[in-house]
Amino acid sequence: MSRLTYVAKRFLLAIPVVWLGTTMTWFIIFMGPIDPATRLLSQGQTRNPAAYRAAQEQLGLNTPPLEHYLEYMTNLLTFDLGQTFLLYQGSSVNALILDFLPRTLWLGFWSVLIAVLIGVPLGFYAGMRSNTVADYLASFGGIVWRAMPNFWLAIMLLALLGSLQGMIGVSWQQFLVPIDAISGSPDMSRIGTVDGFLAATKKVLPAAIVLGSASMGNEMRIGRTAVLEVRNEDFVDMAKAKGVSDRALVWKHVLRNALVPLVPIITSEAFLLIGGSVLVETVFGINGIGWLFYRAAIQGDLPLVGTLMYVFILMIVGINLIQDLLYTVIDPRVGLEGA
Amino acid sequence: MAGATSDRERASTVRPTGSTALVWAGAGVALFALEAGALATFLTGMVADLFAFVPPLGPAQPAVATLAEWANAAQSAAREVPTLLSRETIPNGGYWNGRRWVGTFLGLEPALAWAVRVALVYGYAFACAGWAILGYRLYRREIRPTDWSPRDDVVDRFRSHTWGKFGLLVVFMFVVMAVFAPALGPTTVEQNMRESYSHEFSYWNSDAGEVQTTLVGQANLQSQSTGTSSRVMPFTYDDYNRYHPFGTLPTGRDLFTFIATGSRISLIIGVLSVGLSALLAASLALVAAYYRGRVDLGMVLLSDAVMAMPQLLLLIMLTQVLAETWIGGIYSGAFVLALIFAGTGWTYMWRSVRGPALQVAQRQWVDAARSFGQKPRVIMRRHMLPYITGYLLIYGSMTLGGAIIAIAGLSFLGLGVSPPTPEWGRAINLGQDYVTTGSWHISLIPGLLITIVVTGFNALGDGVRDAIDPQSDSAGGAAAGRGGGA
Numbered sequence: 001m002s003r004l005t006y007v008a009k010r011f012l013l014a015i016p017v018v019w020l021g022t023t024m025t026w027f028i029i030f031m032g033p034i035d036p037a038t039r040l041l042s043q044g045q046t047r048n049p050a051a052y053r054a055a056q057e058q059l060g061l062n063t064p065p066l067e068h069y070l071e072y073m074t075n076l077l078t079f080d081l082g083q084t085f086l087l088y089q090g091s092s093v094n095a096l097i098l099d100f101l102p103r104t105l106w107l108g109f110w111s112v113l114i115a116v117l118i119g120v121p122l123g124f125y126a127g128m129r130s131n132t133v134a135d136y137l138a139s140f141g142g143i144v145w146r147a148m149p150n151f152w153l154a155i156m157l158l159a160l161l162g163s164l165q166g167m168i169g170v171s172w173q174q175f176l177v178p179i180d181a182i183s184g185s186p187d188m189s190r191i192g193t194v195d196g197f198l199a200a201t202k203k204v205l206p207a208a209i210v211l212g213s214a215s216m217g218n219e220m221r222i223g224r225t226a227v228l229e230v231r232n233e234d235f236v237d238m239a240k241a242k243g244v245s246d247r248a249l250v251w252k253h254v255l256r257n258a259l260v261p262l263v264p265i266i267t268s269e270a271f272l273l274i275g276g277s278v279l280v281e282t283v284f285g286i287n288g289i290g291w292l293f294y295r296a297a298i299q300g301d302l303p304l305v306g307t308l309m310y311v312f313i314l315m316i317v318g319i320n321l322i323q324d325l326l327y328t329v330i331d332p333r334v335g336l337e338g339a
Numbered sequence: 340m341a342g343a344t345s346d347r348e349r350a351s352t353v354r355p356t357g358s359t360a361l362v363w364a365g366a367g368v369a370l371f372a373l374e375a376g377a378l379a380t381f382l383t384g385m386v387a388d389l390f391a392f393v394p395p396l397g398p399a400q401p402a403v404a405t406l407a408e409w410a411n412a413a414q415s416a417a418r419e420v421p422t423l424l425s426r427e428t429i430p431n432g433g434y435w436n437g438r439r440w441v442g443t444f445l446g447l448e449p450a451l452a453w454a455v456r457v458a459l460v461y462g463y464a465f466a467c468a469g470w471a472i473l474g475y476r477l478y479r480r481e482i483r484p485t486d487w488s489p490r491d492d493v494v495d496r497f498r499s500h501t502w503g504k505f506g507l508l509v510v511f512m513f514v515v516m517a518v519f520a521p522a523l524g525p526t527t528v529e530q531n532m533r534e535s536y537s538h539e540f541s542y543w544n545s546d547a548g549e550v551q552t553t554l555v556g557q558a559n560l561q562s563q564s565t566g567t568s569s570r571v572m573p574f575t576y577d578d579y580n581r582y583h584p585f586g587t588l589p590t591g592r593d594l595f596t597f598i599a600t601g602s603r604i605s606l607i608i609g610v611l612s613v614g615l616s617a618l619l620a621a622s623l624a625l626v627a628a629y630y631r632g633r634v635d636l637g638m639v640l641l642s643d644a645v646m647a648m649p650q651l652l653l654l655i656m657l658t659q660v661l662a663e664t665w666i667g668g669i670y671s672g673a674f675v676l677a678l679i680f681a682g683t684g685w686t687y688m689w690r691s692v693r694g695p696a697l698q699v700a701q702r703q704w705v706d707a708a709r710s711f712g713q714k715p716r717v718i719m720r721r722h723m724l725p726y727i728t729g730y731l732l733i734y735g736s737m738t739l740g741g742a743i744i745a746i747a748g749l750s751f752l753g754l755g756v757s758p759p760t761p762e763w764g765r766a767i768n769l770g771q772d773y774v775t776t777g778s779w780h781i782s783l784i785p786g787l788l789i790t791i792v793v794t795g796f797n798a799l800g801d802g803v804r805d806a807i808d809p810q811s812d813s814a815g816g817a818a819a820g821r822g823g824g825a
């Protein structure tokens with residue numbers, strides 16, 4: 001089986017996954033124990049039959065379930081996502097998602113990057129000096145770091161940044177790049193300019209560190225194991241015998257090969273990032289789609305919850321596909337096993 | 340290696356007589372007698388709760404009512420049985436009458452009385468654990484007919500795994516905290532939180548110079564931790580001579596009692612959900628491995644679809660949808676949370692167990708059993724399941740830590756376990772606004788405890804993994820231990 005057919009097969013398998021996921025979401029929301037129409041109405045309106053009927057009609061709940069299901073699925077497929085009912089009442093869901101998504105992506109991008117930039121080198125360092133005090137410190141730190149609840153870490157980090165003024169004399173807001181507040185949404189409109197880019201980055205930086213914390217611990221652990229394994233390979237001994245300098249040995253032979261098992265891990269961390277974005281965005285007050293999902297869920301805008309779930313499913317399936325693509329590039333054996 | 344250890348142990352036997360087993364059993368009875376009353380209260384209480392929960396059934400109604408009365412009578416009778424480790428035997432709630440402490444254990448100050456009780460509870464728990472370990476050694480050395488079994492190697496490997504033993508210790512202490520929650524707290528949930536305005540207590544009013552009585556609820560209002568000027572810090576007394584090992588909440592309630600009781604609900608949801616998802620994952624993995632082909636593909640698609648919905652978001656959505664149904668009311672919503680958790684979390688465990696199950700399904704004994712005419716169900720249960728239970732243990736331990744984080748995350752958001760019932764995540768949420776003020780303890784302590792407990796569960800999982808399968812490295816279990824990114 002060539003790589004192309006492997007990727008094509010993965011793509012074909014992704015279609016039923018998206019279908020099953022959205023169908024489950026539809027079932028939970030529209031066939032579940034809650035009537036989404038009453039949820040949309042305020043206390044007084046529930047007793048008003050006309051308002052109730054109007055809400056039902058808007059949601060298409062007065063049509064037979066199968067018809068409703070087909071229409072719902074067609075709408076999702078064509079990205080005809082309609083309007084919101086409660087949250088930002090009456091605005092187009094498409095516009096809302098386009099407005100909120102960039103902030104979540106920006107946050108996700110930095111959390112992946114920070115996790116990689118800190119976790120991988122630390123893991124490699126621990127692996128190169130295995131069984132020393134530095135290794136134990138780094139490994140133990142990684143394990144504890146991984147066990148910390150994100151939302152708690154977020155609160156503690158905010159408290160720390162808030163009291164920076166008293167500790168070192170410079171507040172976090174004024175430190176290097178001035179920003180208006182410690183937490184809040186990054187300004188995505190001026191991202192093209194240098195100042196805007198730096199300010200937006202600094203704004204999401206604490207949130208990104210928290211969101212990436214779990215991945216950081218994982219990447220460290222796997223990086224350490226990978227280096228330990230590669231160090232014992234025959235080709236490293238061979239290179240050493242050939243007289244390759246220590247520096248070249250580490251950089252060219254050990255680290256490059258140790259990177260291979262790390263790449264799929266990095267992409268699979270995206271699951272955690274997307275799930276964790278709800279809590280982190282809530283604590284840091286970032287208006288991303290995780291925050292939008294949470295608001296919609298607690299205010300009872302269930303149709304919006306379903307639509308956002310569809311977006312999340314698409315994102316995760318997309319990341320999976322990218323991971324499969326990367327696999328075939330990094331490790332050419334993947335498509336050939338016939339798995 | 341096994342031979343060497345058993346020889347060593349043989350040399351260290353106290354008395355090589357047949358009465359060792361009797362001594363051991365006697366110690367067991369003595370340990371049980373100390374807590375018999377508490378156990379009886381717990382069991383009868385559970386029966387009484389069960390009857391109280393039975394819906395009115397028409398004709399059977401009078402019979403059920405009689406049974407419920409009996410259960411209640413049995414519960415109050417069980418309460419009369421003396422127990423060593425109870426707040427009645429070692430009370431810490433007393434008052435200063437100007438010269439000495441009144442009503443506390445041996446007239447000690449409340450902090451010391453409470454510390455004595457906690458030390459006794461943990462001493463008792465470790466004695467029980469030691470008793471169980473001794474029993475296992477006794478069984479292995481003297482009662483069991485064989486000298487060695489493959490499981491001995493697993494146990495011995497775990498015994499030499501320091502990190503795993505550390506995890507076991509942490510998990511054990513957490514479980515003890517959950518089991519003995521009512522005895523550990525300096526006060527009770529009933530008295531301090533739920534019905535604080537129907538409980539009175541005496542205290543020393545230093546201004547008036549006399550002992551006065553007040554309502555718990557009134558006193559709580561005066562012991563709130565809401566900033567730098569008004570706060571009750573860990574290991575201090577409030578103005579009413581009440582001792583607070585972890586300080587107070589912004590509502591003036593005792594944080595230690597809140598956390599001890601909260602550990603119970605975390606543990607119950609965790610164990611229930613992990614047990615259910617292990618059951619689901621094991622049966623689906625066995626079916627997929629046995630039948631392969633389309634069945635396997637279908638399950639891969641199903642689990643992929645469930646995994647494509649981020650677990651935390653699915654939890655939020657389902658707790659919202661199921662909140663107002665009858666099932667959502669059981670045990671403050673903890674039961675439905677465990678169900679949802681199992682329904683969304685089995686995929687990760689299934690993924691990890693499927694590989695080993697596929698390998699076992701190709702072994703010759705499975706073929707042999709099949710040609711022998713055994714039913715598929717029997718083959719799966721008897722010839723395949725024993726080989727994957729070890730993996731279930733590993734991932735179960737790691738998922739439990741993740742479950743605790745995710746449940747805390749949900750209650751932090753105000754979802755999941757409904758408010759009057761204590762839950763660790765809610766304590767973090769309550770203290771969120773005071774972290775930068777003097778009342779930093781409210782958020783800090785529960786968070787640290789979660790970190791320690793989750794580290795413990797992960798360490799235990801690591802230890803069990805190395806004991807069962809020394810060659811493996813379960814990097815894949817990493818995602819399972821994180822509770823969907825909470």
